[in-house]
Amino acid sequence: MKVHVDGVELELPAGTSAIDAVFEAGGDVPYFCAHKYLSPVGACRMCLVETGSPRKEKDGSFVLDDATGQPKIFWFPKPMASCTMQATEGMHIKSARSSEVVAKAQAGMMEFTLLNHPLDCPTCDKGGACELQDRAFEYGYGASRFGFDRRHADKHYPLSDFIILDQERCIHCKRCVRYFEEVPGQEVLDFIERGGHTFIDTEEGGLPTGFQGNIADICPVGALLDNVARFRGRNWEYDHTPTTCTLCSVGCSITVDARNGRLERIVARENREVNEAWICDAGRFGHAFASERRLTVPLVRVDGELQEASWDVAIAAIRAGMTRHNATDLALYLNADSTLEEGVALEALADAVGSPHVDHWPRYEVSLDAMPNGAATLSDVATADAVVVIGADLGEEAPILELRILEMLRGGLLPPEYAHGTAIADLRLVERPARKPEKLAVIGKETRLWQHAGIRASSNGHNALERLSRPDTAELQAALKLLTDSEKVIIILGADVLNGASGSFAAQLSELATRTGAKVLAIPAGANSKGLAALNLVPREGGLPFARVADAPAAFISRLDPGVRARGLTIVHDSHLTATARLADVVLPAVTNYEKRGTTVNLEGRLLELEQAALSAGEAADLIRTLTAVSEALGVRAPVRGLKSAQALAEQKLGLRLGELPERGVIHAFRSSHVAPTEQTHVPHLWTERMQPSIQTLIPANLQPLPMLGAAPVGGDD
C-alpha cells in the first residue's frame, strides 16, 4: 500500500492508521487521547491532518487529473483525526509540516485544551515530562485569548492510597477510563456529568489494587499522579535507570527514578513482548525498602552484640569463625531473584570449596522445561485460543500474566510494529471490547481471575492436574474439552499445583500436553528460579536444602530470611537487618536488585538485563563482590572476581550470550535444569512488609500523616 505523507511516498502494510503513516514517514502529529495499547477514540482532536484519496471510475480506473495525467486526489473538505482514520492505497496526508490549515487547526485545538487547564506546572509532578506541556510548546499559539476564569474543581482528590486526582488538570482524554475497561477489565473509573462539567470519579470507594498505578503513567497531564512519589522530585532531577523488575518471574521492564541516592519512583517501560506498557502495583509502589533502613556497613558480633565494622574486620571475623569448621561444611544459600551472574559466582565458590550444601529459594522440585510443543511465551498466551490456569494465584505469582490472559480474552491482538515502534493507534482495537470468557478455564482456589473465566473448578494441591486428565466433574470435563478442541492452547501452572510436584507430575503433564497439543507455562517460584535452576544450585549428594539451614554446620545466606541461624558460623548477606541477620555472627551489607548489573531469566526463559540505579547504599556490595571477600576469608582464590568473569563462566556453562542484550530481551532455551527435594512449600506473596513505606521517614514531623498505606493490600479486590 503506497501512501504519500507530506509529499514523501512510503510503502505501508494495509490497516495502518493515518497517524502511524505520518510517524512512519518521520513526521510528527500531536495527540493526547491515542495510546499504543488502548483503543482509538478520536476525542482530543489534536491529531488532525488533511487527507485526500484518489477515486475510481465505475470501470475501476482512477479518475485522472486533466493537468498532470496523474490520479486526481480528492481532498476531504475538513481536517480529519488521523488516529481514527485508516490509510488507504494512494492516500495523501498533509501534517502541520506542509499544511497551514492543519497547523492552525492544531494550534486552535491546543488553545481549547488549555482553556481550562490550570497553569500550575511549577507545582505539578508531571512538569517536565508532560505531554500537554511539550505539545503546547511545539504546536500551541503561545498565548490564550480566553479571558475568563478557569474551571475550578477539587485539586486534591485521592482516588486511592496510591493515586491522587487533580480534577482541574484533566483534559478528558479518557485514557484512564479506557485503560480500566480494556486492560484489567474493571469498570471502576468513568466520566461523571457531561459537557464542560465532565470529570472523572469512582463510586467504588477507591481503585482496586492490582494494576491501578498504570493510569499515572498514561495520563498525558498531571491529573493522575503517583501518590507515593508525590513531590519527591522534578522529572529532570531524577536519574532514570532502565532496568528489569525482579519482584516476580515476569520480569517487567521498568524505569527506576532515583534522586540523591533515594529511589523515589518506578514507572513502566514499554516492552511489547513482556509487559507491553503495564506493570503491577507491587512493582510500581513497593520500592520503599530500597531507600529505607538500609544496611550500609558490615556488622560483626562482638561480645554477643552486633557492631558496625569495616569489610576487613568482617572478613577477619569470618576467617576466625571458619577456623572451627571445614570449608566443605559452609552451606551457601541465595535468593532466587539473584542474577544469573551471582548464581554462577556462588556455584563456582561451592565447587571450589566442595560444599554440598547449596540451594536457592524459592524453587520447586520439578523441572518442566522439556515439555512437548515447546515453551510458551507471554505473546503466545495473549494470542492463544484457550488458556487453562491450574492452581495459580496470578495476583501473587505473576500479575502481568493475568493482563496477558485478559488480552487473549478480548481478541488477542498484538499491536503491529513499525520502524517507529508499536502502533500509536491500532484501529483493530475497539472501545469496551467484548470478552470471550469461554476461552478461559481456571482450576484451583478462587482468585481475581475467576470472574473472567467461563469455566471454573475448585481444586486443591497438585492432584488438580490428575483430576483434569481424568475429569470427574462437569467443569473439569469442560476444561479438558476446551484444551482438546482449541487450536492454540496454553496450560498455566502455579504454586498450588507445583509445590511438592515430582517427576511423575512432569510425566503426567507431558502426556496431557501431547494429547491436547498444549504449550505449558509453569510460573517459577522466584524471579530468577528458572535461570538459577539451570545452574547446579541445588543441594548436591548429602547436601542440606535451604529448608534445613538450621542443621547446617555453618552457613552463608544471601538475601534470605529463614528466621533461624545455622549451628555454627552464620554469615548473612542482606540489604536490611532482617530477623536472620539479627541472629548472625557476621552481617554483610547487600545491594537490592535495583542497584545491580546482571541478567535475570523470566518465566518464558527470556534473558533480561538489570541495570544499576544510583541509590546510596554505603558499603553494600552485590553477591559477586561479597563472595570474593568470603573466598578471601576461606583462603581460596575466588573463581569469579567480577561481572565479566561471571558472564564468561555463565556463557560457558549454559551456552548463551550475556551482556549487550536487546532491550526486550532474548528467549533462551535452557537445556537442563537441576532439581532436588525442597522439604518445604513455597507460598507466593508479592507484597511484603518492607515494601510499605514507613510513613515517619517520608512525612515531616509537623504534618498529619496522609492516609497513604493502611492494611497491606495483598492480592486484588475488585
Place this chain on the structure above:
Amino acid sequence: MTYFADKQSLVADIFSRYPDSPQGRRSALMPLLREVQDAEGFVNGTRLDEIAALCGTTATEVRSVMSFYSTYHTLPTGKYHLQVCSTVMCSLAGSDELWDHLVETLDVQPGEVSPDGRFSVQKVECLGSCGTAPMMQINDDGYYENVTPSKCARILESLHADLQPLPDNPVPVTVNAEGRQVLASGEAIGASITGLGQLPPITPGGEA
C-alpha cells in the same frame, strides 16, 4: 432494603426487551433508573449499587450514565418538580420571565426544595412544545402549555392546595374530520386522504 427485591416480574419484563447477553443486560440500566426515580423521586447510592448488580456492572458506571442525562436526580425533589423550558422558542415567548416569576414567588432556587417541601424548580432544554410556548412540565406527569401569567397563577394556586390540575396536551389540529387541511382563514382546502387512490393489495404470485 432493596427496591427490586419484590418486583421480580417487573425486572423480568424489562430484561425481556433486550437480548439475553451481557450487553443486553446493560441496556436495562436506564429503564431501571427510571423505575426507581418514578417511585422515589431520586436515585440514591444504595440504588446505584442495586441497579449495577442487576445490570452486571459497577456503581461507577451507573452513576456515570445517570449523571449524563438531565432528568435523573441524585437529590430529592419537591413534591411538585416544576421544569420550565428555557430554550429559544419558549424564551421568545417569555419563559425567562416565567422562570423569574416562579423562583421569586416560590422562593426556591434550582437544586433546592421549598420549605414546605412542595416545590423544586429546574430549567430544562427544549421539550418539543415550541408551538405552544411557554411551557412547563410538572414531575413526570405531563406538559402544561401556553403558560401565561394567569394560567401560571391558577396552576400554582392548585398546587398550593395539593390539587394538581391534569396536564394539558393541546394538539394543533390543522386537518378537519374530513381529512382536509384548513387554512388560517378557516377555509378547508385541497384533497382528503379518503379520496386518495389506495393501491390494491398484492396477492402472492400475482404480477407485482
Place this chain on the structure above:
Amino acid sequence: MTAAFPATAPTPPKPITSGKDPRFAPTLYAHVGQPESWTLGYYRRHGGYEALERAFGMGADAVIDEVKQSGLRGRGGAGFATGLKWSFMPLNDGKPHYIICNADESEPGSFKDRYLLSEDPHQLIEGMLIAGYAMRASVGYIYIRGEYVHAAERLQVAIDEARAAGLLGKNVLNSGIDFQLHLHRGAGAYICGEETALMNSLEGLRANPRLKPPFPAAAGLYGLPTTINNVETFCAATQILKFGAEWHAGMGTEKSKGMKLFQVSGPVARPGVYELPLGTTFRELIYDWAGGPLEEMKAIIPGGSSCPLMRWDDKTLDTPMDYESIAAGGSMLGTGGVTVIPRADCIVNATWNMVRFYGHESCGKCTPCREGISSWMTRMYEKLVRGHGQPGDVQLILDMSENIGGRSFCALADACLGPVLSSIELFREEYDSLAQLQTPTYPPRNRWKDV
C-alpha cells in the same frame, strides 16, 4: 412500476408543490386530532395495516425498491435517501438485524414527532413493521425522549394492542415474519438524536457518539446491523406503501420529493404543525397556513435551531421549502421546524440562548465542543449580552468558530455554529453595538403576558 399505475400520460403531471393544490391531501397528519385516533380500532377503520399487508405481498426487496422510487429522504434533518439507507443492510448474513426509530425529538423548534407519537402511534408501528420486514429485522426499538411521557404512554398502549392483535410478535398476520417492537425511554440528552449516540444510550452507556466507520448498517446496536430512521420517515414509508411510490414522487421538487411536516413557532397567529408538499414557500406556510406574523419579523430559522438563520425578506419568503432551495439560500431544511424571530428581540440574546442549549447538551467527548462551545462560547455570549463586550469580541467568536467548525467528533458543534455564524453575518450591527457600546440595539422586553 406497479401494474396499478401504468405510465399512461405522455407528459407527467406537474408535481404538487403547494399545500393549496387541490390534488394535495394530508396523510401523515390526517388523523391527528380526531377522537380516539390513537386506538387500533380507529386506525383499522381508516385503512390501517393495509400497507403492511401490501408490503408482505410484494416481498422485502420490492419494498426497498418502492421506497427508493418514492424518492423519500430522511425526515430527521440530514435528508439522506431512505431507500438507499435501507439497501445498505446486509442481506441473509444470518445475524439478527435491528431497526430503531429515532423518536428523541430534541431539536429546538421541532415538535412534529410528538403529535405523531401520541395521536397516531399505529402509523409508526406499521411503518416500522414494513421497514423491519424489508430489512430482515426481527426486533425494533423506539427510542423516545424521556420527557414525552404522554406520547410514551399512548405508544406503549398501542404496542400492546398491536401485540394482542397479532401484529407484533411471532408470525405477524400469518406471514411467517417475526417482529418484536419495544419502547425505550431516553432521559434527557439532545445528543441521543445522533444515531450512534442513540445506540450507546440504548445499550445503557453514556450517549457519546461512536466512531464511524463502522456504520450502523454494518455494526450498530450490540455490534449488529442496524438502521435508524426518524418517526416521520417511518410514517411516510407507511403512506408510500399505501398509496404508491408514484403518488409520493408526484409531490415536491425534483430532488426533494413527497410531503413533510412543517412546524411553525414564534409570534404567528396560528403556530402548529402543517403537512405540506416539499417545495411549498415560506410565505405560504407562514401567511396562508399559520396566519401571518403578529409583529414585525427579522429572521427565520428554517428547520430547527441548528440551521443557519435566514433574513426575513421577500427573497427568503419566496424560497421553496425543499432541501436544495434552502441550501442554496444558505441554510438547511432540517426538521422543518420553522421559527420566526421578531425584530424587537435582541438577536445576540436569542443566539446566546441557542449556544447555551448546545453547551448544555454537549456530551463532553471531544475538545472543540466541550471546551469551545460548552465552556468558551457560552461565556463569551454571556459577556456580550451582559454588557461587558469588548471591541474585538465578535472577531474572536469568528476566529474561534473556525477552530470549532469541522474539527469536532460529531455534528453537534457544527450545529451550534449554524445560528452563531449566520446571526453574525446577518445582524453584525447588533453584535457590534454590544461589543463596542455595551448596549443592545433591542433592549429586553417583557414577553410573558396573557394573550
Place this chain on the structure above:
Amino acid sequence: MGVLDIAKGMGLTLGKLFQKPVTVSYPEERATLQPRFRGRHVLTRHPGTGLEKCIGCSLCAAACPAYAIYVEAAENDPASPHSPGERYAKVYEINMLRCIFCGMCEEACPTGAVVMGNEFEMADYRYGDFVYAKEDMLVGVTGSIPQRREAAKSGKPVRLGFQLDGPPRAELEGVEYP
C-alpha cells in the same frame, strides 16, 4: 597632539585631585551600593498572608548554571500551610561558594520567591558554612551566617557594611536594610 590638549588633560587631573575621593574606608565606613546590586538571595513572603512565596518547584535549581541550589519539596499541611497551594520547599539550600550571582534563579522563579538581595559579606572559615538554608535566607533575616554568629556572640545587632543608594528593589518585598 598639541600643547593645548596636554593642558586640557592635566587640568582634568588637577581637578580630580581636589574632589572628594570615591573610595571609602570599608569596613569601618559603609559602602554605598546601587539597589540593582546582586548579592545574597532572599526568600520572600506574600505580604498579606506571610506565607512563603516559594512552592518548591526546583526551577531555580534547574536554571542554575553552577548547580548551587538544592530543593526538596513536601506537601503543605492544610491546617498550617507554609505556602499557598499544596507544595512548599521543605529544604531550600544555596551553596554560596558555587553561586556565581548571575541571577538566573530569580529569572526562573515563577512566583518571585527567590530574589537577589544586596548583602555580600559572607566570608567564612568552613566549607559547610557556605550552604545557606531556608532559615538563612527568608525575608526578615539580616546578615550572613558569620555576621549573625558574630552578632549573637557579641549580643549586638548585625552590622551590615553597606548602605543603599535608594530603597531596596521592589521585588525584595519586605526587605529593609538598616
